[in-house]
Amino acid sequence: MxxxxxxxxxxxxxxxxxxxxxxxxxxxxxxxxxxxxxxxxxxxxxxxxxxxxxxxxxxxxxxxxxxxxxxxxxxxxxxxxxxxxLPHILPKWRSHYTFSYxxxxxxxxxxxxxxxxxxxxxxxxxxxxxxxxxxxxxxxxxxxxxxxxxxxxxxxxxxxxxxxxxxxxxxxxxxxxxKDILEPSTVAFTADGVDWDKVLNYIKSNIDEFLFEQVHIPYNNMTIEEIKAEVLKVTDITEMGEIMGFLSLRKIGVETGEWHNQSGVGFFLMPKGGKILAHFQHSSHVGDADCTDVRDITRVEVECRNQDIIAWKFFKKYVPGFENAYIVRVCPEVRIRxxxxxxxxxxxxxxxxxxxxxxxxxxxxxxxxxxxxxxxxxxxxxxxxxxxxxxxxxxxxxxxxxxxxxxxxxxxxxxxxxxxxxxxxxxxxxxxxxxxxxxxxxxxxxxxxxxxxxxxxxxxxxxxxxxxxxxxxxxxx
The missing domain is CATH 3.50.50.60 (FAD/NAD(P)-binding domain)
Incomplete structure (x- = not known):
């Protein structure tokens, strides 16, 4: 009708x-x-x-x-x-990345x-x-x-x-x-209970694993030594913005089969009730899919969740600060890029x-x-x-x-x-x-x-x- x-x-x-x-x-x-x-x-x-x-x-x-x-x-x-x-975050060492959470x-x-x-x-x-x-x-x-x-x-x-x-x-x-070259899609999830002091200390102790992107910013005009010095001054995790790296841990996970090897290791930050949560938007990447095709998008929804489980177990086992963390939300549908x-x-x-x-x-x-x-x-x-x-x-x-x-x-x-x-x-x-x-x-x-x-x-x-x-x-x- x-x-x-x-x-x-x-x-x-x-x-x-x-x-x-x-x-x-x-x-x-x-x-x-x-x-x-x-x-x-x-x-x-x-x-x-x-x-x-x-x-x-x-x-x-x-x-x-x-x-x-x-x-x-x-x-x-x-x-x-x-x-x-949170107020606008304008980190000097990440000049082309600003955040307004x-x-x-x-x-x-x-x-x-x-x-x-x-x-x-x-x-x-x-x-x-x-x-x-x-x-x-x-x-x-x-x-x-x-x-x-x-x-x-x-x-x-x-x-x-x-x-x-x-x-x-x-x-x-x-x-x-x-579809073999379309950007992959993601089902994101968010976690609370993270010890952010441990995370920040790990970043500072392994700083080279987190600066691969900043080296290539053309307008930054900062040397790698100056960038490192700025990061070492950070006392609040929100100043980091997006956190991507953990390269040595990822290498272990790939070798042991505990990381799915479809994406980098990292997360964004999310304000919630006066706290900061970790939001995992990169931890599942399913490619070779055209999400205008119902068969492909259905497969993506299933496989993204499989990858999320693998990624979460990896973070809990290997990443300092996540020992007592827990998932508080899983997005109800895939993010199509x-x-x-x-x-x-x-x-x-x-x-x-x-x-x-x-x-x-x-x-x-x-x-x-x-x-x-x-x-x-x-x-x-x-x-x-x-x-x-x-x-x-x-x-x-x-x-x-x-x-x-x-x-x-x-x-x-x-x-x-x-x-x-x-x-x-x-x-x-x-x-x-x-x-x-x-x-x-x-x-x-x-x-x-x-x-x-x-x-x-x-x-x-x-x-x-x-x-x-x-x-x-x-x-x-």
């Missing part, structure tokens, strides 16, 4: 980081907005399937200029004020509050299964939910599904790598990132380097090259990368925006930036009766509203 659910100015499909930002920003711009999410939890990779509390890395560039404000900064500030976030569960609670504050209508436990089109014009979507199937009509639809599912159903052009990239009116390419290029239709910035970031073996890392934005700066994200080729009344935000493989914008701070911009753009189009493509002709109002909402578009490298 197919029923009519309603008509909206803006329909946002997907309630992850990009979808949450899109829906709230759309409503703030005056649009009647509906957010459709297939589960009951908002936040996606921020607090459901990904690295909780880590989403706000890289709000600053390597010069420690803040380049991302807007929705990300707003939510961080609100949680910081209520004691559920938040409690992921409180972030999830906050975004529900913000939906109500801004009048966003929610449609949860609902899956978009079809796109309604008239020629190349997207008119709405068909949604399946516990009570059946419904038609939802929208003046503008935003695809925030992560895998570009709505654009795919609408017939959009896209790129995807062969890479599938489709929807081709748009502009395609962000390697040189745009490496050269820190600026665009007239800028809607946000990113300081994340190019290049695939994870691999099972070296297959994914071998493609595309890796480069930091030059001079410790950032590159602009152009509005046109959010407008799918050949389709009208449709925008894409999040990790599926138009980019080449090395420039894949899958990181959570990037998805929030593009989500916020897509939400404002869709609201303006609905108000003025124009398409997102027609908005390309004049983005000044879009940019003004984004800056009024706290976005940073100008004035930094």
């Amino acid at each position: 197919l029923g009519y659910y309603g008509s909206y100015d803006v329909v946002v499909c997907g309630g992850g980081t990009s979808g949450v930002a899109a829906a709230i920003s759309s409503a703030r711009t005056g649009a009647k907005t509906l957010l459709i999410e297939r589960v009951g939890q908002l936040g996606g990779q921020m607090n459901f399937s990904g690295p909780p509390g880590f989403s706000f890395a890289h709000l600053f560039n390597a010069r420690h200029e803040q380049i991302i404000g807007g929705f990300a900064e707003e939510t961080h500030k609100r949680l910081l004020e209520q004691g559920d976030a 938040v409690d992921p569960d409180w972030w999830g609670l906050l975004v529900y509050q913000m939906m109500q504050e801004n009048g966003v209508e929610l449609m949860l436990h609902s899956l978009v299964t079809e796109v309604i089109k008239d020629g190349n014009d997207v008119k709405g979507v068909v949604v399946e939910h516990p009570s059946g199937r419904s038609i939802v009509m929208g003046k503008v639809t935003i695809d925030c599904t992560g895998e570009g599912e709505v654009c795919y159903q609408a017939g959009a052009a896209y790129e995807i790598e062969s 890479e599938t489709r990239r929807i081709m748009g009116d502009y395609k962000i390419v390697f040189e745009d990132v490496a050269e820190a290029r600026k665009f007239d239709d800028v809607i946000g910035k990113s300081a994340f380097p190019t290049g695939a970031k994870h691999a099972v073996g070296d297959k994914a890392l071998a493609l595309g090259g890796k480069a930091e934005p030059k001079d410790g700066g950032s590159h602009d994200i152009p509005y046109r990368a959010l407008v799918p080729l050949g389709l009208e009344n449709l925008l894409v935000a999040g990790k599926a925006i138009s980019a080449d493989r090395p420039s894949h914008h899958r990181f959570l701070q990037q998805t929030i930036v593009t989500g916020q911009a897509a939400g404002v753009a869709a609201a303006l189009c609905a108000r003025d009766g124009i398409t997102p493509r027609e908005l390309e002709n004049d983005v000044k109002e879009l940019q003004k509203i984004l800056m009024d909402q706290g976005a940073i578009l100008y004035g930094v490298h």
Whole structure:
């Protein structure tokens, strides 16, 4: 039975980081907005399937200029004020890695509050299964939910599904790598009860095992001896940010079969109730899988959990400080790093990132380097090259990368925006930036009766509203 659910100015499909930002920003711009999410939890990779509390890395560039404000900064500030976030962490010796940790569960609670504050209508436990089109014009979507199937009509639809599912159903052009080189996927978990003094002492006593990344930061201008000296001064584990290394322990684990040899050994930090927890986002890596294929994603869910068990037993046995630790949460579904990239009116390419290029239709910035970031073996890392934005700066994200080729009344935000493989914008701070911009753009189009493509002709109002909402578009490298 197919029923009519309603008509909206803006329909946002997907309630992850990009979808949450899109829906709230759309409503703030005056649009009647509906957010459709297939589960009951908002936040996606921020607090459901990904690295909780880590989403706000890289709000600053390597010069420690803040380049991302807007929705990300707003939510961080609100949680910081209520004691559920840590202040921005800007370690001198990790100039291109900055951290702005938040409690992921409180972030999830906050975004529900913000939906109500801004009048966003929610449609949860609902899956978009079809796109309604008239020629190349997207008119709405068909949604399946516990009570059946419904038609939802929208003046503008935003695809925030992560895998570009709505654009795919609408017939959009896209790129995807062969599954043998797609980045691996992960089921993350979090542990408490860690003796952080022991962990920090081990790092300082084996410092060479933890600095392999810092040696290659082009804008750092610090010698390895200076970097070591800075690390030896650290007294608070939060200053470390991401902790990756334990190379000698990993070697033992691989030799004895006690480590699965599919990823590095390490974790992020996560604030929780005034404590710091260890969040394991790297401890399972399952590759050779296309997670748009139900058979592959099912296999990934199973194998990731097998690897998590192996990794946890390894940490408990070998890593100082984890003797009395215990798992407090396992993410309920896999974090998918890479599938489709929807081709748009502009395609962000390697040189745009490496050269820190600026665009007239800028809607946000990113300081994340190019290049695939994870691999099972070296297959994914071998493609595309890796480069930091030059001079410790950032590159602009152009509005046109959010407008799918050949389709009208449709925008894409999040990790599926138009980019080449090395420039894949899958990181959570990037998805929030593009989500916020897509939400404002869709609201303006609905108000003025124009398409997102027609908005390309004049983005000044879009940019003004984004800056009024706290976005940073100008004035930094």
